[in-house]
Amino acid sequence: MTFIMYFFFKFAQIISIIMSKCEQCIVREFSSLKALNKEELLKVASCKTSFTIKKGEAIFDEGDSINGIYCIKEGVCKLSKLSANGKDHIVKLIKSGELLGQRSMISDEPANLSAVALEDMEVCFIPKTEIMGFFDKNNQFSMSVMKSICGDLKGSDDHMVAMAQKTVKERLAQTLIYLEDNFGKNEDGSLHIQLSREELAGMIGTATESCIRLLSDFNKLGLIELTGKKITLKEINKLKKLAE
Amino acid sequence: MTFIMYFFFKFAQIISIIMSKCEQCIVREFSSLKALNKEELLKVASCKTSFTIKKGEAIFDEGDSINGIYCIKEGVCKLSKLSANGKDHIVKLIKSGELLGQRSMISDEPANLSAVALEDMEVCFIPKTEIMGFFDKNNQFSMSVMKSICGDLKGSDDHMVAMAQKTVKERLAQTLIYLEDNFGKNEDGSLHIQLSREELAGMIGTATESCIRLLSDFNKLGLIELTGKKITLKEINKLKKLAE
DNA sequence: AAAAATACATGATAAATGTCATTTTCTTAA
DNA sequence: TTAAGAAAATGACATTTATCATGTATTTTT
Numbered sequence: 001m002t003f004i005m006y007f008f009f010k011f012a013q014i015i016s017i018i019m020s021k022c023e024q025c026i027v028r029e030f031s032s033l034k035a036l037n038k039e040e041l042l043k044v045a046s047c048k049t050s051f052t053i054k055k056g057e058a059i060f061d062e063g064d065s066i067n068g069i070y071c072i073k074e075g076v077c078k079l080s081k082l083s084a085n086g087k088d089h090i091v092k093l094i095k096s097g098e099l100l101g102q103r104s105m106i107s108d109e110p111a112n113l114s115a116v117a118l119e120d121m122e123v124c125f126i127p128k129t130e131i132m133g134f135f136d137k138n139n140q141f142s143m144s145v146m147k148s149i150c151g152d153l154k155g156s157d158d159h160m161v162a163m164a165q166k167t168v169k170e171r172l173a174q175t176l177i178y179l180e181d182n183f184g185k186n187e188d189g190s191l192h193i194q195l196s197r198e199e200l201a202g203m204i205g206t207a208t209e210s211c212i213r214l215l216s217d218f219n220k221l222g223l224i225e226l227t228g229k230k231i232t233l234k235e236i237n238k239l240k241k242l243a244e
Numbered sequence: 245m246t247f248i249m250y251f252f253f254k255f256a257q258i259i260s261i262i263m264s265k266c267e268q269c270i271v272r273e274f275s276s277l278k279a280l281n282k283e284e285l286l287k288v289a290s291c292k293t294s295f296t297i298k299k300g301e302a303i304f305d306e307g308d309s310i311n312g313i314y315c316i317k318e319g320v321c322k323l324s325k326l327s328a329n330g331k332d333h334i335v336k337l338i339k340s341g342e343l344l345g346q347r348s349m350i351s352d353e354p355a356n357l358s359a360v361a362l363e364d365m366e367v368c369f370i371p372k373t374e375i376m377g378f379f380d381k382n383n384q385f386s387m388s389v390m391k392s393i394c395g396d397l398k399g400s401d402d403h404m405v406a407m408a409q410k411t412v413k414e415r416l417a418q419t420l421i422y423l424e425d426n427f428g429k430n431e432d433g434s435l436h437i438q439l440s441r442e443e444l445a446g447m448i449g450t451a452t453e454s455c456i457r458l459l460s461d462f463n464k465l466g467l468i469e470l471t472g473k474k475i476t477l478k479e480i481n482k483l484k485k486l487a488e
Numbered sequence: 489a490a491a492a493a494t495a496c497a498t499g500a501t502a503a504a505t506g507t508c509a510t511t512t513t514c515t516t517a518a
Numbered sequence: 519t520t521a522a523g524a525a526a527a528t529g530a531c532a533t534t535t536a537t538c539a540t541g542t543a544t545t546t547t548t
Contacts, residue, residue, distance in 0.1 A: 081401065081402070081405045083405050083406075083408075083409035083410075084409070085409055085410075085488075087409055089405045089408055091404065091405065102394075103394045103397055103398065106390050106391060107391055107395065107398065109398075112398050112401060112402070113401065135383070135386070135387065136383055139379070139380055142379070142386055142390075143350075143379065145390070146350050146386075146389070146393070147350060147351055149393055149394060149397060150351040151351065152397055153393060153397045153400060154347060154351065154353075156397060156400035156401055156404060157335050157357065157400055159404055160333075160335065160400060161325050161327050161333045161335065163404055163408040164333055164407040164448075164449025165327035165328070165329055165331055165333055166328070167504070167505095168504075196526090197525075197526060197527090198526095205408025205409060206505075206506085207506050207507075208525095208526090209506075209507080209526095209528085210504090210505055210506070212528085213505095213527085213528080215527095216526095216527070228513090228514075228526095229525090229526085244328040244329075411534075412534080412535070413534090440495070440496090441495075441496065441497090442495080450535075450536085451537075452496090453496095453497085453498085453535095453536075453537080453538095454534090454535060454536070456496065457497085457498080457535095460497070460498080472544080473495085473496090473544090
């Protein structure tokens with residue numbers, strides 16, 4: 001009996017995701033999709049596919065051909081690239097409201113980065129043909145996408161300079177602040193985003209052990225507090241100074 | 245008398261640059277401007293301004309407001325960003341045929357990077373209003389600009405991972421190969437682009453002394469040859485292996 | 489051409505970071 | 519619930535890289 005109930009519930013859930021209307025999706029307001037009019041949104045709703053991604057699963061991998069863009073409805077994922085030395089470097093984190101895959105779609109190239117869920121996610125996929133149509137007809141949309149990519153480019157250039165010129169300690173401090181600013185904290189004050197030490201190391205571009213050691217130093221200095229996997233920023237101003 | 249001749253010559257030169265027609269400019273074929281039709285090119289020609297930049301001079305500085313895009317007709321410049329520690333990090337080199345300032349113009353933000361000539365240059369400036377008009381009417385042009393920025397973004401992400409994950413030695417080897425591949429060599433086989441050791445260090449993100457030391461090592465290993473300021477790559481395959 | 493300034497080079501040393509080994513703690517699956 | 523596995527933490531040490539000092543070569547200015 002509970003078995004049947006379970007399937008009924010699951011089925012209803014899936015249907016509700018598939019049927020969800022883009023015009024009513026709050027998340028749309030946060031991306032270039034806000035430039036689409038009602039009619040266009042109806043078109044999107046009718047051709048999009050929606051799905052859930054579990055923590056740890058990939059939305060796409062480096063090298064995959066992506067024939068459209070993903071709109072993140074819920075959850076956070078990492079965009080990473082495997083480097084020659086076998087380490088996974090996290091280039092960026094993406095949260096709900098943001099789009100994924102524009103670069104690859106526009107360049108008509110395989111994905112340059114992998115996208116892997118850091119939490120359970122809800123994601124919609126909009127096929128390329130649809131988007132290309134909007135590029136043709138809706139100039140505001142094109143401009144918005146362009147601006148968003150330009151923002152990514154600026155972010156990437158800045159990030160690159162930070163990687164090249166800052167010490168590991170500075171980068172760690174900077175990253176911790178970035179995580180709190182952009183992904184918030186839990187009720188207990190700890191960072192909402194849960195990254196493993198290895199992932200955090202992959203974000204600041206250092207060895208896992210170095211990352212752990214520095215976290216430990218920050219902890220001893222009272223800048224942060226470590227409780228199991230959880231990290232709580234205690235002295236934000238001092239961290240900011242450390243990050244320069 | 246030679247005085248008068250000089251001014252006459254200089255004047256003729258300036259006029260020739262100002263009057264030059266974009267439709268006949270070979271360089272246009274290498275950028276998004278190739279997507280413009282004859283009529284549009286005539287419009288560009290009539291509103292553009294042309295000028296020369298001497299080696300070491302800036303086209304624009306980090307923080308400047310740029311109200312248009314620059315088309316590089318001749319010469320190479322560096323795009324760099326001042327980091328917190330006071331070092332100038334070279335993000336990218338730009339050569340003739342490429343455009344400059346799109347990011348800033350599209351985002352409607354001050355320049356994120358400084359552009360400084362590495363050689364004497366000839367540059368044309370096309371005002372924003374004109375470009376925005378093309379965005380509205382010529383979809384191929386918009387797409388081309390978008391693709392070019394997407395290419396920059398990919399390059400920047402890749403560069404960032406290299407900065408974060410590779411050693412200084414690997415980065416130096418990689419950069420030397422990049423310089424030869426993209427900017428060619430002189431008749432004597434030495435790299436055409438002349439960077440000071442400080443600039444090269446700023447490109448790979450290291451201290452000038454470290455850069456000099458590694459060049460010296462490469463020299464002793466026979467991978468390169470140093471003749472005064474000139475650098476000649478001798479063992480490209482070994483360098484490629486070093487770069488991983 | 490000489491003097492001054494700048495760029496290049498190198499040694500000595502310190503500091504930062506990576507690697508390997510080991511222990512401890514936490515998580516997961518049987 | 520326990521055993522096995524994974525993640526985190528720490529120590530010892532090697533390697534890389536930065537910094538400071540100083541000398542040499544090269545360019546620029548006078």
